[in-house]
Amino acid sequence: MTDPGATTTNVAGDSAYVGMQAGTVHGNVHIYTVSADASPEEKFRTGVRVLNGGMPRRAWQLIHEAFEARYVTNEVCFYWLLALVSGRTRHELSEEEAARLRHSKRMLHLVGDDAWSDGVKAVHRLLESVEKPGEDIRVLLKEFNELGDTQRTLIVRHLDSFLDGPIEDQMWHHALTRAKLEQMARDRADRVWKFFEPIPAKPRVRPPQPVDVPFAVWAQAVAATVVFVIATLHIGYLLAQAGRVVELLAYLLSVIGGYFGARNGAEWRFRTVRRHAKDMEYGTLQRRSSAPAGGFASKVDERFGYYFAKYVPHGVGRDIWLARTAGIRNSLRNEIVDAYRERRIGAEEIHWLIRHRVQDVRDQWRKGTLWNYREELATPLATKAVTILGVTVLLVGGTWAAGGAVQTAPLSAARSMALVLAGGWIACRAWLYITLEHRRHTADKCEADQRSKKSWAAFDRWKEKLADKPDDREISAWLDCDRKVLLDEALQHYKLTMSNVIAHAFIEAPAPSTKNARVLNGPWRYKKYQLLVFLLTVDGVRQLAVALDFERGTFHDRQRMNYRFEAVAAVRVKQTDSDERTFELALVDGQKIAVQVTGPEMEKLQQDEKPGTVSEVTLDAAGLSHTLHILEGIAAEGKEWISHERRRGEERAGKLASAMQDSES
Structure with a gap:
């Protein structure tokens, strides 16, 4: 087992962790802001932007509010379904969310045939295929490939954790191919740094001292x-x-x-x-x-x-x-x-x-x-x-x-x-x-x-040089590509396929003393990250930690670590009164992996921002809840977590398949 304490990054031993710096808030960017009296359509459009920004829980709230207010189109149905399952496995859905998914075919009223309705149908067929391991997936993949480029891209991005079975490897191949193509697209290396630059203040000169003659x-x-x-x-x-x-x-x-x-x-x-x-x-x-x-x-x-x-x-x-x-x-x-x-x-x-x-x-x-x-x-x-x-x-x-x-x-x-x-x-x-x-x-x-x-x-x-500053959705898309490329590196190193992995999870934290920035009501983004990826296999946990230079899209200072499920003693998140949160993974031999996920600048609020908003969306974008669900389960149940999770998944999947079949009949 590798000692995680031999590192100078955010991953540290003996409960140590490294802090961060306060950064820039783009107060003039309102892509994630919705007024109290916003119309259902405005809430939906904001929810779509939030989902594209990598914050599915907040996106679901907004899209569902629009849906409940009877703003229902084929496009709304598509995004409603994606936001519900994005970034999670079937086992992470609450009973209420699982019930919504079970009855989604009956709830989502499609009108006519267009690219969005085709997307909704494709999502439903993908979800059904999870419970039909003997089904010929070639027909399903053919239908998927015939979707519009927008729908395919969104499905690949948001359903990668939810799918299981034979279709998982195929969808992973699509996701990885797109990630490699998009990782450095749109002049990323020449534009990322601009996101972390504040809006420049207008130039001022010290006025000359007035004429002073007594x-x-x-x-x-x-x-x-x-x-x-x-x-x-x-x-x-x-x-x-x-x-x-x-x-x-x-x-x-x-x-x-x-x-x-x-x-x-x-x-x-x-x-x-x-x-x-x-x-x-x-x-x-x-x-x-x-x-x-x-x-x-x-x-x-x-x-x-x-x-x-x-x-x-x-x-x-x-x-x-x-x-x-x-x-x-x-x-x-x-x-x-x-x-x-x-x-x-x-x-x-x-x-x-x-x-x-x-x-x-x-x-x-x-x-x-x-x-x-x-x-x-x-x-x-x-x-x-x-x-x-x-x-x-x-x-x-x-x-x-x-x-x-x-x-x-x-x-x-x-x-x-x-x-x-x-x-x-x-x-x-x-x-x-x-x-x-x-x-x-x-x-x-x-x-x-x-x-x-x-x-x-x-x-x-x-100002002219900053004119093509990337927006937060581009930052989120690039970061998602980085995660997929890193995940592929871990799979390649451990000679695994996606179907060999029971579950995977990320910890995403800022590197020490890195520049950071965000838009109003958006998550903090960092110029340098510390990424940890956990692969759960039948033999135990495979862990890879890297430093990510987000501007260049390159990984450095790799650290690998393997341990059995029984070696995990505890998983916890420490939260201070100032909303600083530190993730800790303790092993039975006394070793600890500590990562400060959020720092004191987390609630550096601007006007009209509510307390807790920034930390909530930052943790949502980092996928911490998904990671905790997996690692806390291992800490509590050990290797038995695998069988228990499968049993829970089969029970919910059976209800889901039965509900979908009832809807079709």
Whole structure:
């Protein structure tokens, strides 16, 4: 006997098990949602989608409700019959369900001949053939092959566990052939990953900080400017009145020089301040805001670290890349946190944006443009020259003009000169502050607009890439194919046919730390699974456990285990208050196989979802009830379970065959 404890997957020894991560809920997908006032037809259509999604118990409830409300067509009859028996053996039917099946021919009123009525008749004939081992199945198979492709596909998928006898191997051959054809169909390898991607949040950029000029600065600027202008004009008046032409010319030149010096000086100052701010922002010492562990900001920070480590430019050492871009990384992280913190979205919804921003940094690095701002903000030599020349002309001309004015009217000119110096100094400082603040806002807005434009382009590209995201029914169909292919592998390894197997069952659980997603009212789907298949034979139990890479449809890390029926000591499912469920199979020698089937994210409910819904449909889709029926029977009755189950099956089958014959007569 193989020790099941020698594994690092969800199958673990000593009652150990591995948890899972919370994942994505596609809140805009309503294929499994039905309103309280839905019409019978709406309930039926939803039930069909649910059945195709691999949840027969929930599908039966909806289809039967439509049936009870007198919405009865040949199509409804077909799906009603399939949902009743899907995924189960005859022995798992309750007395009430068995009674419905016994009387189904009388209850299902077919109208006319179409593909659906042919399907209903074919299902009935298949069920009857189980109790007629001597019947020539060639006629039955010929009729089955003449059915429409839709009806054949559905029958093969949903009746594989219910059939028995000679017809079982034939139907298994049909099921396996289709499973191998459909397993990787419809570009599965290129599309599965998209199901686990959340609906992307629209791009946002942190709005530029508004212009912030205190009232006191405006008051200083206006008052000082008024004083400066009046005092300056007064000096010019004194020179003109005295007829001092040379000093007046110097006065005019000083005014012109001051204008050009101030304008170009403001440009010089803006470029210097802006460049310094960028250096501080992109510098390695730039700090990020604090983020509590597990919060939105912490998740954004983690994702930036992941993508910066992943998208390293070719030919650059990772340590060098991370060190040189540490400041940029923190700057981008802070910007996105500020833009989205109050938007009530999950960090996973903006992974696309984080990835885009990191790729943009990498592309700029490759092109050598990442630090282009230093060249763009470098002050041109002409600007510096005009500034210096203007200030020089202002000082020389102003001094010359002031001297002439003092000679004309000493007291009045001295008073005006004092006002010119004081008012000019205060006005220059105030207007420089105002100018730099407006220029800063304009530059920030321009950068934000550029980032927004690039982000929206990336958003459109990402949405286009996700346009062919598979729906949940495709995921269910692929997973069903994987189960059949795995079952065939187990049969081949143990050199068995389906008719040699008394019963088979699956345990389907998520692999550790795998991505997961679901639609509203739908089961959780996982990117990686841990699958266990149990084959019950007359010699005991054959068990095969594998890790399934669902995206690629490949099996890994196979573990096989054989044991007698008497070796099964107990089978149980532990359920916590948070609806976490762990399947445990204990053997008499103390070994345990433990699998966490559902985790704490199971009831991560959305609006209009009822408590218990998600766990119920997830367990239904995983077929846990069928597995428990078989393994619990073995644990309770041992090898005698086989004969007891056959006896119970024969009793119910006899009633079923008798009821069907009575219906025909």
